[in-house]
Structure formats: C-alpha cells, structure tokens
Amino acid sequence: MRDLEEWVGRVPDADVRPLVKEAYRAYTAGAARAAIVLTWTAVCADLIGKIRQLHEEGEGDAKPLVQQVESAQGHLDATAVRTMQKVEDSLLDTALTLELIDASQKLQLQRLREDRNMCAHPSLRPLGELFDPQPEYARAHLAAALDAVLVHPASQGRKSMQAFTNHVTDPGFVGDPVHIAQVFYYRVRPTSRRRITDLAAKHALLELPADGITDSELADRMATCLRVFAAQEHDLVRNAITRAAQRLLTAPTPVQLRAAGRMGDLEPFWSGTDEPMHSQLDALIRTVGATHAEESAWHKMLSPDELQALALATDPRVRATLPSLEKAFTDLPAHKRAAVIAQSPSTYFAEHLAALMADAGGFDHGESLARTAVLPCASYLTHDQLQALLSAWEENPQCWGRLMPYYLVSLYQATSHLGDSRKKLWRQLLESLDQERPAYAVIAAAIEETPETATEE
Structure with a gap:
C-alpha cells in the first residue's frame, strides 16, 4: 500500500x-x-x-x-x-x-x-x-x-508522444539525461510514459524508418532515451524491450547485431530478451570472430557494428550470456583486438594489454597498439598488470619504435593512481636498457631519476 x-x-x-x-x-x-x-x-x-x-x-x-x-x-x-x-x-x-x-x-x-x-x-x-x-x-x-x-x-498522451518524437528527431538532439528524464518521464502520465518507452524500444531494437533521419541514427538516439528511462524505472524498459523482442527474432542479422551493440550494456536488454535471441546473438558473434581471425582477413578491418558488439566483452554479464564472446575477442589478431579495446577501455581489457604488446609485429604496429589500446586503458591497470605490460614491452624489440619512449612517459603519467609504488617498475625497466639509448634519458627524466640513482636502486 x-x-x-x-x-x-x-x-x-x-x-x-x-x-x-x-x-x-x-x-x-x-x-x-x-x-x-x-x-x-x-x-x-x-x-x-x-x-x-x-x-x-x-x-x-x-x-x-x-x-x-x-x-x-x-x-x-x-x-x-x-x-x-x-x-x-x-x-x-x-x-x-x-x-x-x-x-x-x-x-x-x-x-x-x-x-x-x-x-x-x-x-x-x-x-x-x-x-x-x-x-x-x-x-x-x-x-x-x-x-x-x-x-x-498537464500532459496529453497524444501530444506527449508527438513531443517526444519531435525531440528525438530534431537535428539539434544532444541526449541530455536530465532533460530527457524531466520532460519525458516525470512530466508525463504513466500511460504516456509506457507508450513513449515502447516507441523508444521498437526503434532502438528494430531500426524502424522515420522521416528526416536515418534509421540507425534514430535507433541510437532512442537507445540513449531508454538508458535514461531505465535509470528511473528498470522494469518499464525491460517490459518494453520484451514486447519488441519478438520482432527482433525475425529481423535481418545486421539489425540484430546492431541492436546488441547498441543496447548490450543495458541490463534490461538481456532480461527483456529470451534464450533464442541470446543463442542467435552468440552465433553471430562467433561468426564475426571466426571470420576476422582468419589469416586471409588480416587486412579486413572490423566494421563499427562489429566493434561495438565485440566491445561488450567488457561486461561480465554479457560474457556469461554469450559464451562465444570472449574467445571471439581473444582470437583476433592484435590490431583488431586494439580496435575493440579502443571502443570501450575498461578494467577487463586492461588484463589483455600485456599479451597485446607481446604480439606487436613491427615498429609502426607497436606504436599503433600503444596509442589506440594501451594508453586509453592505462587508468584501469593494476600494479601486477602494469608489471606484466612493461615486461612484454621491454622483451619485444618491435615495441621500441621512435615514439615508444614518449608513449611510455604517457603511460607513467596515466598510471598515477598506482602512486609512487609504480616507480620501482620503471626503475626495473631502466635497468634493462642501455643508458646510451635515447629512450633511457626520456624515461628516466619522466620519473625524476638520474642514471646514478637508477643504478643504485
């Protein structure tokens, strides 16, 4: 009561x-x-x-x-x-x-x-x-x-729906969560709120057509609104997704994959869809991973939709729901793994940085991996992960291209959350380097070390 x-x-x-x-x-x-x-x-x-x-x-x-x-x-x-x-x-x-x-x-x-x-x-x-x-x-x-x-x-059901549609299709849409919640959740009646959420779920999952905007862009905007609504009322969004999910089962596979990538970080998506849908998405992910892991596809880059879907590996709930997801990611060649990591830097992907740098196959390749994956994930590294990363970096000759010492300095600065304890790891790295190498001076200066103190340590 x-x-x-x-x-x-x-x-x-x-x-x-x-x-x-x-x-x-x-x-x-x-x-x-x-x-x-x-x-x-x-x-x-x-x-x-x-x-x-x-x-x-x-x-x-x-x-x-x-x-x-x-x-x-x-x-x-x-x-x-x-x-x-x-x-x-x-x-x-x-x-x-x-x-x-x-x-x-x-x-x-x-x-x-x-x-x-x-x-x-x-x-x-x-x-x-x-x-x-x-x-x-x-x-x-x-x-x-x-x-x-x-x-x-004083909200009217019909006009509330039209106002919501006009807002989401407006070229100036910015997706501010406070504005969306206030205008289209708190200021509308429960019945209108459900209709608005149902409309958003249908577009976000099924990419329904609309005038003046592409289907996929409108779907992305509707997904933004669903995240706002879910933060206010989880079950409202889950039930709306459940009502739309039956049509998603028979949608074209690219639409299904984009729906997962777009909505997969939202719990109501998984609780609102059923086992057949999960199985279909797992099969799609498995196919994407196998296709891009083939040597003949080395130069074929992952599409934005595939990147978004594979980046869901960062979520343990999604990995449990889609058993093929983790293997699909780890089997990719290094440059494709880096592209996935860049899509969603996280604690999970920080665990994979050492193996990534160990696979660098050239100076340009190593610099690209460091720039697109390592540095964006640096703030998530633990002390042990940083140690493993620096070891892999030091041991792979392809990780010492012209820009790499400067990337190491950036890495040092980006791991400030580990405190002064991380200096010991850099000193160990310095001990492994020839003091005559330019890289040595660059790194030593970054951690405020002289050659003498580094040697003494």
Missing part, C-alpha cells in the same frame, strides 16, 4: 496542494464525508487549472470550458453558480477529450463526484438517511484522485 502522506506531498500545483492536504487531514481525523468533498474539490481545481494551461498552449478543445470559467469568475450571483455547475458537469468529459485522463480514470472520478454529492446533499438519500462512508472509502477516493490526476502535470 502506498504511503498516502508522501503521495500528497508530490502534488505539483501549489494552489491545489493545500486542498489535497486538507482532504488528507480530514481522512486521518476520521471525517470521511469531509475528505470526500474536499477530494472532489481538489480534482475540480486541478483539472480546471490544467485545462486552462492547455488552452494557453493553443489546445482548441480546451477553449469552451475555459471561457465558461472565466465568465463566472469574479461574480457571486446565481448565474455564476449555475455556470460553474455546468463546468463541473462537463469537466470529466473535457478532461477525457484532452487526454488528461483515460476512460477507466473517468469512471473512478465519476464515482468520486457521485459520492461527493451524497456527502454534500443528504436529501439525496431515501428516508432522510445520512450517507455514512467509512474512512477506508474516503482513502480509496483520495488515492484514486492522486493517481489519476493530482500528482501529474
């Missing part, structure tokens, strides 16, 4: 909030009739305010009711009272038309209005009996009103 007091505090309208708090106080005091009357009063004030807001934003269907309210305001005569009675009679129908409520919510609020009439007009009961609702009954009405309208902004 929800904490009603906490829920009351979430009412966004400062003018309506006191009415809701008063209704809550009446309920807690056992004054059920007063609570029901006040709850309906709060609903009327809330809906009128929202309809007025929509009218100001250009919603034509809001105009008649707003005009009625404005004609009655400032007058305390019988005509104004009758006008407001007409407003009250049409209020729920107008709210339904404007998609401020749905049909089931209208029924709930209609019951609230009928019970309010019973509370405020005892003569409606036969034989003069008083309507005597229990506090639980008043609580149910207040909870229903809060859920239906009182805690939600």
Whole structure:
C-alpha cells in the first residue's frame, strides 16, 4: 500500500496542494464525508487549472470550458453558480477529450463526484438517511484522485508522444539525461510514459524508418532515451524491450547485431530478451570472430557494428550470456583486438594489454597498439598488470619504435593512481636498457631519476 502522506506531498500545483492536504487531514481525523468533498474539490481545481494551461498552449478543445470559467469568475450571483455547475458537469468529459485522463480514470472520478454529492446533499438519500462512508472509502477516493490526476502535470498522451518524437528527431538532439528524464518521464502520465518507452524500444531494437533521419541514427538516439528511462524505472524498459523482442527474432542479422551493440550494456536488454535471441546473438558473434581471425582477413578491418558488439566483452554479464564472446575477442589478431579495446577501455581489457604488446609485429604496429589500446586503458591497470605490460614491452624489440619512449612517459603519467609504488617498475625497466639509448634519458627524466640513482636502486 502506498504511503498516502508522501503521495500528497508530490502534488505539483501549489494552489491545489493545500486542498489535497486538507482532504488528507480530514481522512486521518476520521471525517470521511469531509475528505470526500474536499477530494472532489481538489480534482475540480486541478483539472480546471490544467485545462486552462492547455488552452494557453493553443489546445482548441480546451477553449469552451475555459471561457465558461472565466465568465463566472469574479461574480457571486446565481448565474455564476449555475455556470460553474455546468463546468463541473462537463469537466470529466473535457478532461477525457484532452487526454488528461483515460476512460477507466473517468469512471473512478465519476464515482468520486457521485459520492461527493451524497456527502454534500443528504436529501439525496431515501428516508432522510445520512450517507455514512467509512474512512477506508474516503482513502480509496483520495488515492484514486492522486493517481489519476493530482500528482501529474498537464500532459496529453497524444501530444506527449508527438513531443517526444519531435525531440528525438530534431537535428539539434544532444541526449541530455536530465532533460530527457524531466520532460519525458516525470512530466508525463504513466500511460504516456509506457507508450513513449515502447516507441523508444521498437526503434532502438528494430531500426524502424522515420522521416528526416536515418534509421540507425534514430535507433541510437532512442537507445540513449531508454538508458535514461531505465535509470528511473528498470522494469518499464525491460517490459518494453520484451514486447519488441519478438520482432527482433525475425529481423535481418545486421539489425540484430546492431541492436546488441547498441543496447548490450543495458541490463534490461538481456532480461527483456529470451534464450533464442541470446543463442542467435552468440552465433553471430562467433561468426564475426571466426571470420576476422582468419589469416586471409588480416587486412579486413572490423566494421563499427562489429566493434561495438565485440566491445561488450567488457561486461561480465554479457560474457556469461554469450559464451562465444570472449574467445571471439581473444582470437583476433592484435590490431583488431586494439580496435575493440579502443571502443570501450575498461578494467577487463586492461588484463589483455600485456599479451597485446607481446604480439606487436613491427615498429609502426607497436606504436599503433600503444596509442589506440594501451594508453586509453592505462587508468584501469593494476600494479601486477602494469608489471606484466612493461615486461612484454621491454622483451619485444618491435615495441621500441621512435615514439615508444614518449608513449611510455604517457603511460607513467596515466598510471598515477598506482602512486609512487609504480616507480620501482620503471626503475626495473631502466635497468634493462642501455643508458646510451635515447629512450633511457626520456624515461628516466619522466620519473625524476638520474642514471646514478637508477643504478643504485
């Protein structure tokens, strides 16, 4: 059961909030009739305010009711009272038309209005009996009103969807998570929130076409939105992915691979897809790895989609779900492993840097490996991993091209998280070098060592 007091505090309208708090106080005091009357009063004030807001934003269907309210305001005569009675009679129908409520919510609020009439007009009961609702009954009405309208902004389902689509397809889209969460999660109704999330999941997984933007770019943007929504409500995104995943099973294999690369770092993707989909993705990864591991494909570079998918190896959850992923990565030649590592530098890939440098097959090759994979991963290295890396570097003659001493200096600087203890590893490296080599002076200067102190150590 929800904490009603906490829920009351979430009412966004400062003018309506006191009415809701008063209704809550009446309920807690056992004054059920007063609570029901006040709850309906709060609903009327809330809906009128929202309809007025929509009218100001250009919603034509809001105009008649707003005009009625404005004609009655400032007058305390019988005509104004009758006008407001007409407003009250049409209020729920107008709210339904404007998609401020749905049909089931209208029924709930209609019951609230009928019970309010019973509370405020005892003569409606036969034989003069008083309507005597229990506090639980008043609580149910207040909870229903809060859920239906009182805690939600003036958002329309149809227009919320259109606003979301316009935002994601806008050429100026930047994907700011705070903005996306505030505008398209917190400021929309739960029903609209689900529809928006379903739309995002379909595009992110299936690359559905849209005007003015490529299918894949729109899919990437929708995936960005799904990450934001998942941070707010994991199950909302997982369920949306589950609903779209059946179509992904029969999508072209390039679409399937791109969907995994695009969404694979998001847990709801794996919990929202089933075993057949996981098996298909594992087979695709296995094929990509085997194809690029062949000697005849040495010069064939991995495509961006393949790189993105293989970079999922950094996630232990994905490695467990796709058993072929790790082998597909480790079997690649060194320059392709470096390209994958560059896609997503991480703690996992830091473990593979020593083996990577051991496989350097030329000066240019070694420099490329250091630049694209080693340095981006340097901040993730442990002391033992750095020791293994420096040993592999020192032992492979192809790791001593013209730029490599300077890359070693950059590596030293990038491993500052290991503290002064790492200096011992560099001193050991210096001891293995000829002091006449230019590399020696470059490295020694970086760790603030002189030849003498290095030798003494």
